[in-house]
Amino acid sequence: MNHKRIFAIGKLVVLFGTPLALIFGLFSCGVYCGVDNRAAITRFERDWLGLDVEVPGEAAEANKGQSEAKATPETKAAPETKAASETKAAPETKAAPETKAAPETKAAPEITVPAVTEHPGGVPAPLPEPESRVDPLEGEQAARLAIPVTVQVKVLVDQSLIDAHSDWIDYVQRTVGRASHAYEQQFGIRLELASVGRWTVPTEGMGAADLLSDLRARSREGADALVGFTNRPFDGTTSGRADTPLPESPFNGAYGVVYATPGHREAHHRTLLHEVAHMFGAKDIVDPEHPGWKGGSWMSYATVPENRAPWIDLANRQRVLERKDMPFAPEDAGEAPTVP
Numbered sequence: 001m002n003h004k005r006i007f008a009i010g011k012l013v014v015l016f017g018t019p020l021a022l023i024f025g026l027f028s029c030g031v032y033c034g035v036d037n038r039a040a041i042t043r044f045e046r047d048w049l050g051l052d053v054e055v056p057g058e059a060a061e062a063n064k065g066q067s068e069a070k071a072t073p074e075t076k077a078a079p080e081t082k083a084a085s086e087t088k089a090a091p092e093t094k095a096a097p098e099t100k101a102a103p104e105t106k107a108a109p110e111i112t113v114p115a116v117t118e119h120p121g122g123v124p125a126p127l128p129e130p131e132s133r134v135d136p137l138e139g140e141q142a143a144r145l146a147i148p149v150t151v152q153v154k155v156l157v158d159q160s161l162i163d164a165h166s167d168w169i170d171y172v173q174r175t176v177g178r179a180s181h182a183y184e185q186q187f188g189i190r191l192e193l194a195s196v197g198r199w200t201v202p203t204e205g206m207g208a209a210d211l212l213s214d215l216r217a218r219s220r221e222g223a224d225a226l227v228g229f230t231n232r233p234f235d236g237t238t239s240g241r242a243d244t245p246l247p248e249s250p251f252n253g254a255y256g257v258v259y260a261t262p263g264h265r266e267a268h269h270r271t272l273l274h275e276v277a278h279m280f281g282a283k284d285i286v287d288p289e290h291p292g293w294k295g296g297s298w299m300s301y302a303t304v305p306e307n308r309a310p311w312i313d314l315a316n317r318q319r320v321l322e323r324k325d326m327p328f329a330p331e332d333a334g335e336a337p338t339v340p
Contacts, residue, residue, distance in 0.1 A: 042054065132181075132186055132311060133310070133311035134185050135317070141318060141321055144188075145187065145321060146188060147188055147324065147325055148188055149189045149190070149324050149325055150189075151189060151190070151276075151328075152192050152194040152222070152223040152224045152225070153192065153193055153223060153224065153225050153226075153227055153276075154195050154196075154197075154221060154223035154226045154227070155176065155195070155197075155227050155228075156196075156197050156198065156199035156215070156218070156226070156228045157197070157198060157228075157229045158199040158201055158231070159198075160230055161229050161260070162198070164231045169196050172196045172229060173193055173196070175229075175266060175268050175269055177193075178269050179269060180192070182310045183273075186312055186317060186320075187317070188324065189320075194222070195221065195223070199228050199229075199230075201214055201228075208240055208257055211230065211241070211257045212243075212257050214228075215227075215255045215256075215257065216255050220254065220331055224254065225253075225328060226254065226255050226256075227256045227272070227275070227276070228256070228257045231260050232259050233260055233261075239258075239275065239301070240257040240271055240274070240275045241257045241275070242256030242278035242279050243255050243256065243278070243329065244278040244282075245329075250327070251327055251328060251329040252280055252281070252323055252326050252327070252328045253280075256275035256276065257275065258275050259271050261306075264306045265306065266306065269306075270298055270304070270310070273312075274298050274299060277299060277316060279328075280319065280320040281319040281320065281322070282316040282319050282320055283299065283316060283319070284301070285297055285301070285302075285316075286300075286301060291313065292316070295311060295313065296308060297311060297313040297316065298310055298311065298312055299312060299313060299316045300313075
């Protein structure tokens with residue numbers, strides 16, 4: 001081989017081999033130093049460079065702590081606490097329901113209604129729905145009770161009631177709903193509120209007959225009956241006024257005025273029951289010796305506590321049942337003859 005060629009090859013080896021040797025040497029030293037100082041390097045990368053790396057020594061200690069924590073699950077559910085849970089549902093404490101629902105205390109909700117309970121806005125809380133005292137019927141009267149009848153009722157409210165009840169629309173809805181509950185139980189008649197509106201009549205200076213005449217001049221707007229609510233108090237002789245058909249009349253009454261019962265939170269409930277029954281032919285009970293008066297029939301003028309279950313005497317109940325499916329007087333019929 002030529003001397004010059006050998007010299008050129010040597011120069012190439014030195015030129016390229018020296019850097020490669022240096023690089024491999026540094027790499028070898030880095031690997032060696034990196035293995036010996038791995039924990040320090042990874043800790044530097046984690047703490048200063050923000051890399052997501054595990055420090056070998058710390059990871060081993062963490063795994064050791066986790067394995068020790070996993071090795072003690074038996075202390076988690078000690079047999080003593082398990083036994084305590086068994087004594088929690090002892091049969092002796094479960095055998096006390098006899099004192100919980102005594103039949104004597106169940107009959108007391110009527111007299112435990114708080115008279116001053118109010119909503120946050122100052123509106124008195126409504127009374128719970130009372131169950132009617134329903135006497136059993138037989139034969140034709142029981143068959144009449146089973147006939148379903150719905151009566152559409154329009155209600156007008158005068159200014160005296162609006163002044164007394166800021167929630168007057170809700171109050172009317174609640175009162176008609178409570179009356180419907182009693183009528184369904186006693187007669188199989190459902191009272192359905194068709195509409196509620198303002199009744200523009202003088203607060204004072206008009207008697208029950210004048211108010212009823214005013215109602216007759218107003219449109220029922222397709223409803224079966226038109227009832228006017230006023231806050232004038234029931235004085236023991238007048239609870240309002242309503243058209244009361246004669247026994248031979250082909251139509252039921254269609255107009256009624258309902259007064260308030262002083263001291264009652266649902267002040268128009270009993271008087272509404274009274275006046276609507278008049279529309280079906282029921283009659284007043286004015287004799288204190290009458291069994292209906294003594295029993296507290298809503299057709300009597302007896303003083304009855306508000307929390308007593310509503311009840312109607314048998315004679316008036318039969319009158320309503322006999323006329324329940326008759327039509328109501330047409331709007332253009334004028335003043336119909338009524339029972340005095």
